[in-house]
Amino acid sequence: MDEHPADTPMGAFVGRLLRFETTDGEEAEAQAWLREKFEEFGLDVYEWTADAETLASHTSFPDDPDVIDVTDRPSVAGVAEFGDPDAGPTLVLNGHTDVVPADTENWSSDPYEPVWSDGKRGAELTARGAADMKSGLSACVFAARDLLERDENGELDGANGRVVVEAVVGEEEGGIGAAAAALDNPYPFDRDAAIVAEPTELRCITATEGTVMKRLRVRGRAAHAATRWKGEDVLPHFERIRQAFFELETERGESVSHPLYEEYPIPWPVVVGIVRAGSWSSSVAGTLTAEWRFGVAPGETVEEVEAQYEERLAEVVAESDWLSEHPPSFERFTIQFEPAEIDADEPVVESLRAAMAETGHDDTDPTGATYGADSRHYVAAGIPTVVYGPGTVEQAHFPDETIPWGEVETAKETYVEAATRFLHTAGRKSE
Template identity: 30%
Template sequence: MTQDYSKLPHPERVAEVLQELVGIPSINPGFEDGVGEREVASYVKRFLSRLGLQAVDQPVEADRSNVFGLLEGRDRKSRILLEAHMDTVQIQGMTVPPFAGEIRDGRLYGRGACDTKASLAAMLVAMETLVANELVPSLSVALAAVVDEEIGYKGVSALADFAAGEAARYELAIVGEPTSLNIIAAHKGCVRFHIDVQGTAGHSSNPGLADNAIERAFQVVEVLQKLERETYPALAHPLTGPPTHCISMIRGGAAPNTVPDLCRLTLDRRTVPGEEPLEAYRGIKSKLLEAAAGIPGLRLDVREPFLTDYALDTPADSPCVERLLERIQMQRKGAGILGAPYGSDASKLARAGIPSIVFGPGSIAQAHTEDEWVDLEEVTQAARILVDFLMNVERE
């Protein structure tokens, strides 16, 4: 017999914490005007310490640290992990004040409001609610606020290494991202690399005497399109759909009056559960080199990947996931278990042996937008769901 604890978190407190978080700039230092996550990390550490919880810095690189806090449950050897990233993307082009946390018509606006300070606020308020009401969950609850999700996943990689070395068993990681309060149990991975197409430079007044690398790149695009049509549909996953690729950047040419001798394509290949990113890369490389051997004059170099990320595929019928879905549906009728085309921190935790899902308030359609916002009622619902779940989940 379970109890309903979902009415405990107060909407006013949720809005207050989220407004404070949005008010602290934490642009990833890899972006223009990036200041890093240090001040948000300090806020989280003070918040947890004020609750009387153990809160420690986990250094990731110079001036960038995760924050890890722990609320002991009745079972000190089994834990639920709540994880959310602290960094945001850039603020250029925003049409709302990025750090004001302005509230209008039930929405809170600002950079990171949706992605993903709303999730972090819900997690912090859930922890605060448990402590303030002297509630002791069955399982211990760890909270990790991590750096560098928006660019390199350095924060969650350090967290995964740390968790793998602990004696405690993690029953489930709930990774905060905007999912409209659905559970994302499967999502795609990624491999990104450059394709350099070679030509021969010459004067643009007589292009026939040269070999235009940009025009040669059209031939590469045709090979990639054929590969997509003929091989991807058969690899479709029931929750994520088929793999995809996108030529996300193209660079070529030295001057307006010179036939270009180099054209670089950047390919973003999204993998599905069951695919290994490097295997997907090697498959594309093999097809391109094979095609180039059969096209007179086509010369290319497929560079080594500069980014790889893994897909997520957590069983939807695991007891913890089923219990979380049960508590969500008490708050939000119609919520379910879905797949996603994007990646998250969850796959890195799963690779470390921690069953992981993605869950949080807000819509991915609002992430990184010029007027980023989140519905405050949804953030409150997220906090209530977390409290209710943490008080009702048991060890598998």
């Protein structure tokens, strides 16, 4: 009888990692455990903590360092060296350990107690972080272990270089650990390329979308429900703004084209995720706050797209006497994601695609993703980075978050093959 995935070394590793509730800056215990495991696996360990002042100067993060939580949030990495490490390239396999909070009322089980089940495609694993992205990170860890074993068995003859497995913190908050690593190299060697193990359904992602986050505040005038006509209901004003923004979304979908995004019905999506209006059920709603996410195409800047939506808001305001006299505020908040893209002929992409063909992928063509990832920080630092990992983003941040275990195993084998090819064939950037 075949061994159940939960009883395999990688399955047990993932199961333990999923039990850490790594939300809201609570990664430290998991990071300490990972550091111990990296040392146990024979990897050279590095650790760094982001500096809030430095991040505050980065366009992704708020300008106020006091609102960037970096305390007791170390990122850790394990490094495997092969042949003459300095004579070959360095490949980073990156994953994040933080997860978004779980609304336990919508879960069928404890989000932090992994549940194994049999699905249509074999064994499946359910827990917060199963898809986003502790399984992908674990596949990176065990790829490095397999590479070390191959090296010991003489199967990597001629390979020179390093493979770095990074477990970073704060990805859901803009990429705290990855941004720090990109801005200030924590290693005594250069990095030549990276693979970020976000859930891509085992597809090769060479472009990620950016986002700009804006908070809209609209003022009306409250009044008693019995004299509603004395007030100024804020909701019709908001509806006109909402309609104008979605009309611009449609226009941008038709005018801003990119070959890697042709499959998406809405390539640069707009979402109003939070709306709060009024203060009392028996009063006319006199205030409204709405928080928006606007998609930014590769090749655009956050500032360019932000300006387009600000201009469209100004047009709505100009058409309304009330809004002209009581102009809404429309300010950035939280984190911003810059778009990122690399060429398909980068050595890391060629190595990954060849590995995907070797491990049985039907489709190895590069494509784009409508979400942002830590890859953007490395691309901005001049490190070509591709996104590839098990699971689907449709399960990310979702109740009963689930991943097919077969995809995790396939991803691990693909990382091994991609790294092997990269170590043998990729030249150093400095050459």
